Amino acid sequence: MSDGTRDKHDPESPPADEAALSARLARLGRRLDQVGPSRSPEPGPVRSSADASASASGWARGFRLSSELVAGVLVGAGLGWLIDRWLGTLPWGLMLFLLLGFAAGVLNVMRSAGLMSGGVPDSTAERRKD
Amino acid sequence: MADPIHQFEIKKLFTIGNIGGHEIAFTNSALFMVISVGLISALVIGSTSGRGLVPGRLQSVAELSYEFVANTIRSTAGTEGMKFFPLVFSLFMFILVANVIGLVPYTFTVTSHIIVTVSLALLVFVTVLVYGFWKNGLKFLKLFVPSGIPIYILPLIVFIEVLSFLSRPVSHSIRLFANMLAGHITLKVFASFVTMLAGFGIAGWIGAALPLALVVALTALELLVAFLQAYVFTILTCIYLNDAIHPGH
Numbered sequence: 453m454s455d456g457t458r459d460k461h462d463p464e465s466p467p468a469d470e471a472a473l474s475a476r477l478a479r480l481g482r483r484l485d486q487v488g489p490s491r492s493p494e495p496g497p498v499r500s501s502a503d504a505s506a507s508a509s510g511w512a513r514g515f516r517l518s519s520e521l522v523a524g525v526l527v528g529a530g531l532g533w534l535i536d537r538w539l540g541t542l543p544w545g546l547m548l549f550l551l552l553g554f555a556a557g558v559l560n561v562m563r564s565a566g567l568m569s570g571g572v573p574d575s576t577a578e579r580r581k582d
Numbered sequence: 583m584a585d586p587i588h589q590f591e592i593k594k595l596f597t598i599g600n601i602g603g604h605e606i607a608f609t610n611s612a613l614f615m616v617i618s619v620g621l622i623s624a625l626v627i628g629s630t631s632g633r634g635l636v637p638g639r640l641q642s643v644a645e646l647s648y649e650f651v652a653n654t655i656r657s658t659a660g661t662e663g664m665k666f667f668p669l670v671f672s673l674f675m676f677i678l679v680a681n682v683i684g685l686v687p688y689t690f691t692v693t694s695h696i697i698v699t700v701s702l703a704l705l706v707f708v709t710v711l712v713y714g715f716w717k718n719g720l721k722f723l724k725l726f727v728p729s730g731i732p733i734y735i736l737p738l739i740v741f742i743e744v745l746s747f748l749s750r751p752v753s754h755s756i757r758l759f760a761n762m763l764a765g766h767i768t769l770k771v772f773a774s775f776v777t778m779l780a781g782f783g784i785a786g787w788i789g790a791a792l793p794l795a796l797v798v799a800l801t802a803l804e805l806l807v808a809f810l811q812a813y814v815f816t817i818l819t820c821i822y823l824n825d826a827i828h829p830g831h
Contacts, residue, residue: 511807512807512810512811512814515757515760515761516757516814519753519756519757519760520749520753522753522756523749523750523752523753523756524745524746524749524753526749526752527745527748527749527752528745528749531745531748549745552741552742552745553745553749555742555745556742556743556745556746556749557746557749559742559743559746560746560749560753563746
């Protein structure tokens with residue numbers, strides 16, 4: 453290690469170097485803080501959500517919302533069909549779960565629309581906030 | 583007219599072995615997955631090995647992608663979400679690189695197959711379930727019980743919430759797969775219009791300029807979609823992980 457030889461040569465130099473280095477790091481850190489806002493240590497668990505909607509185009513947003521609805525209906529219908537196959541009650545489980553799946557799809561759409569548009573008018577927003 | 587579905591065909595390149603009577607083959611899909619992973623590894627490992635204080639071009643790309651994903655996680659799932667950084671970064675880079683590679687003619691788009699996107703979405707889904715129950719125990723089930731709901735409709739709401747939770751991997755995977763599939767079919771159809779019209783002589787050549795211009799514009803759009811879908815997949819992953827870290831709305 454070169455540090456050992458340097459210590460013997462000049463015992464004062466390494467601490468001075470380290471002090472200078474840490475002073476320089478602190479100075480640079482201060483300057484970085486001045487130039488740009490420093491990263492806050494804890495920005496909170498819920499995102500501000502304006503950034504996502506600003507960068508997503510209308511097509512992507514529309515596709516996202518419609519696929520949420522379709523997924524809800526599909527999962528509801530699939531679950532209902534599976535339950536019918538187990539219990540042998542063919543139309544009824546499918547019908548019930550299709551409706552429930554539709555409700556879940558609407559819930560998905562409302563939730564992701566609320567997440568994406570910032571201000572949310574309905575009560576689902578209050579739940580999401582805490 | 584060229585078959586627009588032909589580009590999604592899976593071809594066997596060579597056989598690795600047999601497991602329980604099933605042939606395990608190395609396909610063109612697997613080849614392009616390996617290419618994607620290789621490109622990402624080359625970018626991230628190769629460009630950061632220099633560790634320049636002032637980054638070069640490639641190192642900036644690697645640092646920018648790190649910063650981008652890290653900021654997405656911090657703003658969506660909080661600082662605690664950073665423990666999932668390796669998972670989210672791998673997902674984002676894999677989807678982005680696979681999407682962009684797919685835009686090059688004669689390549690295969692890995693993410694245009696639903697089996698790939700479903701596996702990625704199920705990976706996230708199972709991670710959320712396992713981590714949610716491991717960290718919060720049964721309190722994780724509070725995710726399905728919203729507060730401030732009258733007791734007489736609570737069972738119905740819980741049921742709908744569970745269905746909504748189960749539909750997450752479906753919409754998560756279908757979105758990426760359908761975007762890629764639709765975009766590539768559209769490109770192929772318009773590109774085949776160019777060759778069809780060009781077969782009609784001089785008038786056809788003039789007419790072919792229109793779909794050609796459209797193909798150029800669509801390619802630009804597809805590049806945007808390739809990035810956007812990777813980003814949407816990533817941000818949804820973060821939102822779902824946030825539910826596992828902080829359950830109970």
